Amino acid sequence: MADGFQGRIPLHISNQTALVWSVDDVATLRATHHICGTLTGTLPHAGQQNVFLGLPLALLPEEVVVLVKNGIVALVDDTASHEAPTAEELAQWNEVRKAEGHRVPKNPTFTPPTLSDEALRKRLERQKRKEALEATKKDEIMSEPLTPTTTSSTKEKSYSFTIPATSDVAWYRKKCYLTLEEAKEAGLWVYPSTAEEIAKCGVFEDLWKQGYYMGNGLRFGGDWLIYPGDPLRFHSHFVATVVPSLTEPILPIQIVAYGRLGTATKKSHLLCGWDSETQKVSYYTIEWAGFG
Structure with a gap:
């Protein structure tokens, strides 16, 4: 059993079925390793669920075997990877949630994404154009004579927040297998x-x-x-x-x-x-x- 994927594509094993949950991994398997699999997930806005499907991608058992033997993928035991947290870990996680306003648990290795100079410049330009447009509309409203049917209203400003979507909580410890023999011994994969x-x-x-x-x-x-x-x-x-x-x-x-x-x-x-x-x-x- 290995602690990490070691540069391999993770295959999440569930009931002797290998699933791929990453779009990038699906594209790599298809374009680089000519492995197609079958999409099995439903799409909310697709009328025909038997034609257009989404993630996860389920692989044939023969596809799994050839990928493992050639060092392309690692078999992940998700059930065993999700361990029950200790009392100390759970208390620390709750404190972090309280400190961040019950948002996503804080990851010590996470750094908030920063905008490049070009992206920041474009954002400021858009904000200035928006403020100028609002000011122009306000002047037009103020210049019109008030009548009994005329009412004044103010728009509420909207704000956007970026919340990192991460699942790297302290008690998730990846348990993966790089060979078929190791996976068979653990009872994860028998084919x-x-x-x-x-x-x-x-x-x-x-x-x-x-x-x-x-x-x-x-x-x-x-x-x-x-x-x-x-x-x-x-x-x-x-x-x-x-x-x-x-x-x-x-x-x-x-x-x-x-x-x-x-x-x-x-x-x-x-x-x-x-x-x-x-x-x-x-x-x-x-x-x-x-x-x-």
Whole structure:
């Protein structure tokens, strides 16, 4: 177990599901590491919650494994990281809240953001223009003759406050794991644990290293959809199904089903045979010929 992320992207584990809560981390995973995941959070103003979704981003278990093995992410145990505060810490936190008017707890390392000279100059110019405009309107009102229907009113000035949104309270101590072995020993992450899951992870990593993007292929009768580039720009070319062993038989009816389903969705079905001894993958494609 490590005390910090050590420059890695944090994956917050909840019930054996890896979630990403940072927009910047989502962009980095997609643009740099061609990992897409699936957005699962709802958006208040989106009419179709099955089309437009928001944070958090949920990752496939194979995506988690390949990212951890290549030193890109760290697995965070949020449940264990939130420890109960001591009486002294709680009393200190309450004193800070009282001193700051029940706002955000004070962080000793936090420094209020300061404006640059250019930003300060622009703010002063906007304030001067606003005051000049208010003065002009006031002069126009004063110059008009008062009538029984004329009333005078004054505007209340508005003020804005910047409150730092921080959650670095004293009793949050990050507990993260940098390897799958450490996470398994702690009971935080158990995938892969079977021969089939190991085969899927091996095939996924092989395709990932070739530069492909992978998405969930459940709707198309396979394990993943294989894209030549970002799914926002490309259609998938293959529906991949992992065969855990090279000696495992494939029924003729399965071959027919794979071929018909792939043709109906304008894709080729990709059979991925995993060799546990050599740690290599054999690929075979199935598609109907003579159509169209």
